[in-house]
Amino acid sequence: MLNYVIKRVGLAIPTMLILIVFSFLLMHSAPGGPFTSERPLPPQVLANIEAKYGLNQPLWRQIINYIWGILTEFDLGPSFRYKDRTVNDIIEQGFPITIKYGGWAFIFAVGIGVPLGIIAAVRQNTWIDYFAVGFSIGAAVLPNFVMAPLLVIVFTLWLGWLPGGGWNGGDFQHMVMPVIALSTSYMASIARITRSSMLEVLNSNFIRTARAKGLPEHVVILRHALKPAMLPMISYLGPAFVGIITGSFIIDLYFGTGGIGIHFVNAALNRDYSVIMGLTVLVGSLTIAFNLIVDLIYAWIDPKIRY
Amino acid sequence: MSYFAKSLAASFVVASIAAAPVLAQEMHPVTGETLADEQTFTYSLMDDPTSLDPQIIEDVSGSAFARDLFEGLMNQDADGNLIPGVATGFTTNDDKTVYTFTLRDNAMWSDGRQVTAHDFVYAWRRAADPETGSPYSWFMDIMSIAGVGDVLSGDASPDTLGVRAIDDLTFEVTLTASLPYFASMTTHATTFPTPSWVIEEFGIEWMRPENFVGNGAYVLTEYIPGETSTRERSTSYWNNEATIIDKVVTLNIADENTAHTRYLAGELDLGTVPTGQYLRLKAEYPDETKSYPRLCTYYYSLNMGENGPESLKDVRVRQALSFAVDRSIITENILQAGQIPAFTFTPGATAGFEVPEVAFGMMSQDERNAKAKELLADAGYGADNPLELELLYNTSEGHKNIATAIVQMWKETLGINVTLANMEWKTFLQTKGDGNYDIGRAGWCGDYNEASTFLDLVSTNSGYNDSKYSNAEVDALLQSAKTMDDASANYTRIEEIVATDMPLIPVYHYTGVGMFKPSLKGWPFNNVEGNWYSRDLYKIVP
Numbered sequence: 001m002l003n004y005v006i007k008r009v010g011l012a013i014p015t016m017l018i019l020i021v022f023s024f025l026l027m028h029s030a031p032g033g034p035f036t037s038e039r040p041l042p043p044q045v046l047a048n049i050e051a052k053y054g055l056n057q058p059l060w061r062q063i064i065n066y067i068w069g070i071l072t073e074f075d076l077g078p079s080f081r082y083k084d085r086t087v088n089d090i091i092e093q094g095f096p097i098t099i100k101y102g103g104w105a106f107i108f109a110v111g112i113g114v115p116l117g118i119i120a121a122v123r124q125n126t127w128i129d130y131f132a133v134g135f136s137i138g139a140a141v142l143p144n145f146v147m148a149p150l151l152v153i154v155f156t157l158w159l160g161w162l163p164g165g166g167w168n169g170g171d172f173q174h175m176v177m178p179v180i181a182l183s184t185s186y187m188a189s190i191a192r193i194t195r196s197s198m199l200e201v202l203n204s205n206f207i208r209t210a211r212a213k214g215l216p217e218h219v220v221i222l223r224h225a226l227k228p229a230m231l232p233m234i235s236y237l238g239p240a241f242v243g244i245i246t247g248s249f250i251i252d253l254y255f256g257t258g259g260i261g262i263h264f265v266n267a268a269l270n271r272d273y274s275v276i277m278g279l280t281v282l283v284g285s286l287t288i289a290f291n292l293i294v295d296l297i298y299a300w301i302d303p304k305i306r307y
Numbered sequence: 308m309s310y311f312a313k314s315l316a317a318s319f320v321v322a323s324i325a326a327a328p329v330l331a332q333e334m335h336p337v338t339g340e341t342l343a344d345e346q347t348f349t350y351s352l353m354d355d356p357t358s359l360d361p362q363i364i365e366d367v368s369g370s371a372f373a374r375d376l377f378e379g380l381m382n383q384d385a386d387g388n389l390i391p392g393v394a395t396g397f398t399t400n401d402d403k404t405v406y407t408f409t410l411r412d413n414a415m416w417s418d419g420r421q422v423t424a425h426d427f428v429y430a431w432r433r434a435a436d437p438e439t440g441s442p443y444s445w446f447m448d449i450m451s452i453a454g455v456g457d458v459l460s461g462d463a464s465p466d467t468l469g470v471r472a473i474d475d476l477t478f479e480v481t482l483t484a485s486l487p488y489f490a491s492m493t494t495h496a497t498t499f500p501t502p503s504w505v506i507e508e509f510g511i512e513w514m515r516p517e518n519f520v521g522n523g524a525y526v527l528t529e530y531i532p533g534e535t536s537t538r539e540r541s542t543s544y545w546n547n548e549a550t551i552i553d554k555v556v557t558l559n560i561a562d563e564n565t566a567h568t569r570y571l572a573g574e575l576d577l578g579t580v581p582t583g584q585y586l587r588l589k590a591e592y593p594d595e596t597k598s599y600p601r602l603c604t605y606y607y608s609l610n611m612g613e614n615g616p617e618s619l620k621d622v623r624v625r626q627a628l629s630f631a632v633d634r635s636i637i638t639e640n641i642l643q644a645g646q647i648p649a650f651t652f653t654p655g656a657t658a659g660f661e662v663p664e665v666a667f668g669m670m671s672q673d674e675r676n677a678k679a680k681e682l683l684a685d686a687g688y689g690a691d692n693p694l695e696l697e698l699l700y701n702t703s704e705g706h707k708n709i710a711t712a713i714v715q716m717w718k719e720t721l722g723i724n725v726t727l728a729n730m731e732w733k734t735f736l737q738t739k740g741d742g743n744y745d746i747g748r749a750g751w752c753g754d755y756n757e758a759s760t761f762l763d764l765v766s767t768n769s770g771y772n773d774s775k776y777s778n779a780e781v782d783a784l785l786q787s788a789k790t791m792d793d794a795s796a797n798y799t800r801i802e803e804i805v806a807t808d809m810p811l812i813p814v815y816h817y818t819g820v821g822m823f824k825p826s827l828k829g830w831p832f833n834n835v836e837g838n839w840y841s842r843d844l845y846k847i848v849p
Contacts (some may be wrong), residue, residue: 032733035442037365038750040740040770042445044459052440083358084511085532093532152565157572164569167534190546256559258534266354271733 001299002089004307005292012288016281017067021106023280027273034080034271053080066277076281077274081267087121094260095282098247100170101257105183106244113187114233116192121202121229122221132191139188147182148254165255178251186240193236227301234301238294242286246279314371323452335551335828335845343826343846346553350577351560351569355532359486359514361499362434364670365442367837373496375538375555375841376521380408380427380478380493383838385831387658387756389491393422393500393522394478402486402790408493410476415543416502419519424472426522429479432458433506434497446497446754450489451764453481456574481783488757494838495755496715513844524842533559538841570822576846578822580752582705585644585820598645599832600656602753603817604761607698607713607746609810612775614742618694623686625809626667628746630679631720632713633672637815641708644820651802651812652751653761656816656835660758663799665806676720682722694723699750701735709814710748737771747773749811759788759800765805777808 035041035049051057054065069075076087120132155177156164168174200208202225210220247261260279267275299305326713333342353403353434356369361377364370380394414422433439435447435458447455453469469481482489493499502520504514509518519527524544529537538555540547560566563579570578580596581587589596602767604723609619634648650668653660687693698714699705707729714725730738732809739747751771753760763769766785767777784801788794805811819837823830 030733032737036733036736036740037442038736039440040736042448042459044456045442045445045448048444048459048461049440049442051437073454078511081357082355082532083363084360084514086511090532132385149562149565149568152568156574160572164565164572164574165560166532241784252533253561254565256534256561258531258559262533262561269732 001307005296008292008295011170012292015288016284018285019280020277021063023277024066025059027271027276028059030271032271034273036271038101039158053078072280076278078268079272080273081270081272081277089275090263090275091260091278091282094247094263097167097170097257098252098259098261099177100246101175101251101259102245102247104175104179105186106241108179108183109186109190109244113190114194117191118198118221118226118229120191120195121198124199129195132195136192137186139184142184144181144185144248145250145254146209147184148177149248151177152254164276165257167257174255174257178255178257180249181254182244182248186244189236189240190233193233194229197232198225201225201229214292218275231298231302234294234297238290239287242283242290246283246286308615326707335847336549338828340828340845340847342551343848345555346550346551346846347556348554348577348841348846349556349575350829351566351575351579352557353559353561353563355559359527359530360511361496361501362430362439363441363443364496370496371839372378372527372536372538373499374523374838375525376519376523376527377496377499378414378523378544379489379495379499380410381495381743382840383831383834383836385829385834385843387831387834387836387838389494392494393427395494397490403487403489404482406480406482406489407452407473408428408478408480412476412529413545413546414522414839415459415545416520416522417526417541417543417712418502418505419543419718420502421475422500422522424478425475426502427478427498428470428472429503430499430501432468433501435459435468436465437461441497443497444783446495449754450492450498450678451482451484451486452758453483454482463571463811487790487792487794488755488759491757511572524840527553540842544842546842552841555841566824570824576824576827578824580644580820580822583643586726588822592822595824596820596826597830597832598818598820600647600654600835600836601817601837602654602656602756602760603750604649604652604654605709605748605750605814605817606652607814608739608749608773609746609812610742610744610774612742616696616745618686618688619745620697621686622808623682623695624688626807627679627683627686627721628717629665629809629812630682631716632812632814634814635672636716637709637712642815645818647816647818649815650806651760652765652805652811652813653798653802654753654808654816657753657761658835659756659793659795661795662796663802665803667806679720680688683723690722694721696725696745697724697728698725698746698748699728699730699735699744701732702729705750713814742773742775746812749773750817752817753836758794759785762798762801765801765810775809776808778804780804798839 013107035046054062067078069077077091078086116132120129123129127293152164155162162173162176165176207220208222247259249261249265252259252262263275264279267279299307335342352368356364356366356372358364358369359372361373364373380392382390382392384390393410393414397406399406410424417424434441435455436445437459444459448459454463454467457463458465458468471479473479500522505518505520506513510517516527516530524541525538526541527846528539536557540550540553553717560569563581566579567581569575609625611620638646638648650665651662655662659839698710700710710727714727717723717725738744751761751764762785764771765776766782781801781804784797788797826846826849827844828847831839831843
């Protein structure tokens with residue numbers, strides 16, 4: 001087990017390097033640059049700025065400097081767009097925000113999605129099943145970029161219960177709408193996946209055996225069916241968790257929470273190279289970490305899996 | 308509490324609530340309107356300014372911060388006229404190449420130090436210094452300050468820039484050319500003084516609220532990127548007594564529809580008008596929905612450069628394309644917010660600029676269409692030799708609507724096929740900048756209120772001359788305009804030449820649109836540069 005973990009961590013390093021180099025090249029191949037603007041800068045001014053940010057060096061040198069900066073002082077560089085801030089500043093300020101609303105959205109999505117899926121499977125073809133399936137489809141066709149402005153109209157404009165956006169340190173009032181808007185579609189997916197895998201498990205031989213032995217239904221479900229039914233769920237939740245805690249462009253856009261989600265899209269549009277790279281490194285390392293955790297949970301749930 | 312005590316307490320509360328407005332009621336010193344108790348002005352931002360550092364600021368929203376947090380040599384009043392700022396006035400030599408500003412002795416930094424000419428010297432050198440890496444260092448260049456070229460190229464130290472402090476309260480600038488409008492350029496954020504001692508101590512973090520020192524009417528007390536910021540009135544500002552708004556708050560709302568909803572919910576004093584909704588909102592909220600002229604022009608540049616199509620090198624084709632655009636359909640049926648059809652590049656709202664009666668602007672659209680057909684036929688294009696072009700614009704619903712309409716006009720009037728091509732912003736800029744386009748969408752807003760800020764774009768050497776247009780007479784007229792007290796005759800002549808050579812198709816002059824709470828007063832609608840100062844605003848009891 002320990003060997004396995006060491007091996008995976010060892011593999012993570014080349015994976016990250018490939019990710020960095022590949023993203024770097026891809027980013028620089030996009031037309032335009034951070035200082036391309038509607039009023040093109042005079043060549044001298046552009047040269048001064050490029051020199052200041054090291055963009056006048058050959059690409060390979062920039063990549064090496066970048067990686068060196070991360071390894072030696074965990075320095076992700078200055079933002080090319082927000083000139084008073086570094087990428088470290090941007091992540092330090094925004095990541096705690098997305099972790100907070102993303103974390104609650106995750107708890108919300110799992111806490112409601114999983115029970116809903118289980119109940120729907122156990123009570124297949126009853127009203128509760130239809131409700132769960134209907135809800136899943138509804139949440140899937142009502143994307144968060146529709147839901148977010150709708151929530152603002154209902155809760156801010158019509159009812160006047162909640163502020164239309166902002167963060168205010170993450171107090172309850174400011175969290176309600178972001179958490180609802182972010183969690184709904186995850187909740188729907190979770191409910192759907194749980195339901196279908198639960199149905200599959202409930203139709204398998206060992207469940208029939210358990211029922212034939214005369215075990216009470218709740219023991220059959222909770223002790224025997226739940227664990228194997230969770231396996232597809234777990235592999236979904238690993239990447240989903242990373243996605244959800246690194247925030248959402250839509251949530252930050254509509255609610256002005258100040259999270260890092262908005263930078264995923266804006267940094268690419270603005271060619272803010274260092275912010276794109278910083279976010280890539282963040283999401284990349286989190287994804288690698290959580291995939292490892294998921295694999296370890298697998299081994300714990302399914303005794304057939306051995307490392 | 309007994310019933311009696313409760314009702315006594317209740318009546319006391321009622322009495323104090325009723326009494327409060329009476330006690331606090333204040334009048335506006337000039338208009339006599341009753342001022343509201345709470346003088347907080349809240350508006351929304353689409354995105355954080357790219358910087359709050361005056362020398363580095365490059366966007367409109369950042370400039371608004373700078374005008375509150377700092378004060379330059381000169382300010383603008385509500386009509387855009389030049390009024391004293393830190394400088395009480397200025398003198399020039401005969402040929403307007405040396406400007407000497409006299410500074411007031413009561414201008415203070417928010418840490419209590421006096422604002423001196425040395426602070427301006429520091430700031431102006433800093434703006435030009437390659438080390439600062441300011442995207443707006445070119446502004447020092449168009450100000451024609453002596454030695455700026457060598458400073459920008461790194462060939463000379465910033466100390467050689469033509470600025471000096473004769474004494475603490477006298478600031479002198481030497482120019483390489485005579486610029487009659489030089490003083491008006493000192494209202495621009497790039498020229499605002501900055502505190503050297505704070506910048507040296509804190510580096511790029513000097514603008515954080517905990518480190519901030521400014522000389523404006525407000526100080527930055529809170530800044531949470533992506534969420535909100537607060538600036539509060541500065542007690543050390545020399546004219547603090549005249550300030551009415553106590554607090555200015557920005558909220559980041561990147562979506563214009565959400566910003567509008569939150570305005571309606573009462574969270575904002577200044578709201579956006581979502582694209583295409585001006586007429587509806589004007590009908591629904593006539594007192595709150597406003598449209599006002601701006602110093603901006605929307606146009607299509609026609610690529611006459613080497614990568615451009617052969618057809619556009621023919622002046623008749625360019626004229627035909629411009630003539631066949633029915634501008635009133637664009638302004639009245641598509642934009643619908645009071646925009647002005649454009650036949651000249653410079654907007655009529657520009658100070659000292661009279662819109663010349665260029666020939667094609669005087670015709671009716673039917674005459675223009677007839678003339679356009681004639682011109683295109685003369686150029687040898689028709690059914691047997693069809694003209695094919697591509698119109699490039701950056702991806703946006705608004706640009707698409709206009710482009711679709713214009714392409715349709717060209718098809719109906721001239722029978723030519725123009726295909727639409729849209730690109731994401733940076734790709735669009737790169738492609739257009741490289742000259743790989745036929746017809747390209749463009750917009751230009753003046754950097755200062757004088758026609759040269761527009762007409763420089765048609766000079767041969769302008770970096771913004773995407774049409775690659777070159778006319779020796781235009782270049783000469785622009786050159787001589789620089790040294791004239793009144794260059795309007797030159798500008799008129801240039802517009803006439805441009806209206807004939809047609810290197811670009813002016814489509815319309817912008818208007819600003821917004822929704823203003825009835826309680827918010829003092830907004831400078833007549834300042835066509837859109838420069839507003841929070842200290843001039845106030846809130847009344849509506």
